[in-house]
Amino acid sequence: MSVQPMSVVTYQPCTFRGPDPKTEMWSSGMFDCCQDTQICCLGFWCPCCLACQVSSGLGESHCLPLLDWISGGPYPPLIPPISLALRSTLRERYRIQGSIADDCCMVTCCSSCSWCQMARELKARRSPTHINITPTAPPGIVQVTLHPSQPTYTLQATPMAGLYPPMAT
Known part of the structure; x- marks a missing residue:
């Protein structure tokens, strides 16, 4: 039985995340x-x-x-x-x-x-996240409500070139 030399990891690649800012509010007041x-x-x-x-x-x-x-x-x-x-x-x-x-x-x-x-x-x-796709909106427009007490956001969806292979016709 032979002993293999151990390799020591001295650098671990990772992404540093700072503290998340507290941006949310309570959905209701203390006496509501x-x-x-x-x-x-x-x-x-x-x-x-x-x-x-x-x-x-x-x-x-x-x-x-x-x-x-x-x-x-x-x-x-x-x-x-x-x-x-x-x-x-x-x-x-x-x-x-x-x-x-x-x-x-x-x-x-x-x-x-x-x-x-x-x-x-x-x-x-x-409560479930509401994702509304407006049928009269141009293609690629999505309306999203993340929280019932928050406003609805309109997002522009842009396709990423090269992400998907071309579809066969």
């Missing part, structure tokens, strides 16, 4: 509970259930938010750590403007409203 009465009612009557649904929607264990209620023993924590972590995760995932200090204030001062806002955001982000 009337936008979705189902979420509002669940947040009012059973906030634990709503928090578990949001946590599951973010890909975490649905039982994770329950740690906020049981972590303090007889005295709940001043700042709910799980609520704070999940809110900042949602904000970072969707590049929503804000800071950890904003998140801390929201989950501490009005936890139920914060969970309702997060649930509405997940619901809005899960």
